[in-house]
Amino acid sequence: MLNNGPLTVLALLRAFRWRISFTWLLILIEVALTALVPLFIGFAIDGLLANDTDALFQLMAVLAVLIVVSVIRRAYDTRVFGTVRVEMGKTQAARATNLPVSTLNARLGMGRELADFLEADLPLAMTSLVQVIISVIVLYIFDPVLALAGASAVATMLAIYSLSHDRFYRLNGQLNQQTERQVGILETRKSQSLSTHLTRLRRIEVRISDTESIVYGAIFVVLLGLVVFNLWYATANLTITSGTIFSIVTYSWELVDGALLHKWSDGEGSPIPGQTYPTTSVMGVPRVVKPFRTATRTWNSAT
Numbered sequence: 001m002l003n004n005g006p007l008t009v010l011a012l013l014r015a016f017r018w019r020i021s022f023t024w025l026l027i028l029i030e031v032a033l034t035a036l037v038p039l040f041i042g043f044a045i046d047g048l049l050a051n052d053t054d055a056l057f058q059l060m061a062v063l064a065v066l067i068v069v070s071v072i073r074r075a076y077d078t079r080v081f082g083t084v085r086v087e088m089g090k091t092q093a094a095r096a097t098n099l100p101v102s103t104l105n106a107r108l109g110m111g112r113e114l115a116d117f118l119e120a121d122l123p124l125a126m127t128s129l130v131q132v133i134i135s136v137i138v139l140y141i142f143d144p145v146l147a148l149a150g151a152s153a154v155a156t157m158l159a160i161y162s163l164s165h166d167r168f169y170r171l172n173g174q175l176n177q178q179t180e181r182q183v184g185i186l187e188t189r190k191s192q193s194l195s196t197h198l199t200r201l202r203r204i205e206v207r208i209s210d211t212e213s214i215v216y217g218a219i220f221v222v223l224l225g226l227v228v229f230n231l232w233y234a235t236a237n238l239t240i241t242s243g244t245i246f247s248i249v250t251y252s253w254e255l256v257d258g259a260l261l262h263k264w265s266d267g268e269g270s271p272i273p274g275q276t277y278p279t280t281s282v283m284g285v286p287r288v289v290k291p292f293r294t295a296t297r298t299w300n301s302a303t
Contacts, residue, residue, distance in 0.1 A: 007091060009122075012084060012114055019080045024123060026073035031127045033066040035134040038254065042247035049242060081119040085112050106180040131258035135251045139230070142248055143238055146230050150255045153226040157219045164215045171211070175204045223256040 013020060040059040047055035092111050096104045132154055140147035178200050185197045230252040234245055 007088065007111065007114065009114060009117060012088070012118060015087070016080065016084055019083075020118060023073065023077040023080055024126070026069060026076065027123045027127065028130065030066065030069045030073055031130045032134070033062060033069065035131050035254065036062060037066070038247050038250035039138055041250075042243035044243070045246055046241045046243035077119060081115045084115040084118070088112065088115060100184065103180060103184075105183050110176065110179070128258040131254055135255040135258065138251050139248065139255075142234070142240075142244065145233060145237075146248065146252070149226055149229055149233070150252065153222050153255065156222045160215060160218050160222075164211060167211055168208070171204055171208050175201070175208070178204065227252045227256060 037059075040055065040062050043055035044059045047053065088111050089108055092108055093104065096107065099107075136147050136150050136154075139150050178197065182197060185193050227249070231249055234240060234248045238244075240248070
């Protein structure tokens, strides 16, 4: 199924374009519905306070469709990307008949990350982008100042990510190279060599973690400032209902969530807004960092 060219993200997209496109379409539908939930909750709050249940039934309809789409998407994409991983592994093994077993073993493991990138990390970035866009649009509808504050915060966050990208790329290249040596070192059964190898892995991982922590802290300060400002501005300058203030605060936090890209610590998705898709990132680490890391390691190692 895969041709004789390099095994890259683009090669996988070409080989499985229709199946991957369909699962991404389901993801976009799911994300759009999820992002609209806080708005419909706000409408339902105002409706119930006015003894009107129409908005509540609209919210229930949106949630019902969201559940159906989410279940179908999860069942479908597991099968699609499972097939991608199988074809990836078969192709790598066929091309690596003359490589040492240690190198092939490392490349098989890291080659699977190409499928992980397409299944979890890239859709996660798409999810966050859609979430940010919808949040800014809804905030603009409430008041342009709220949207401007949100857009400014996102621009600042992207600048922080951009400044850290080269360092992430370099450190993950070093981590990849050291990982490929692991099986060969184990085969020597020399305790000193293994100790040196593990120490080098730890040193690189600490540098990556330190960089992630600095990036996370910087953008979190910016985005928490956004939530506080929008809450103050909405209550001090706008004539709003209880449902509207709920939506404004929620979408301000949705903007934070989409930009920070964090997850539940158990690796499972959540049906509430902003926590939809499974990923292998660590809780509290910006989710955008993981695509940088995965893309770096897999593009360098899967071929």
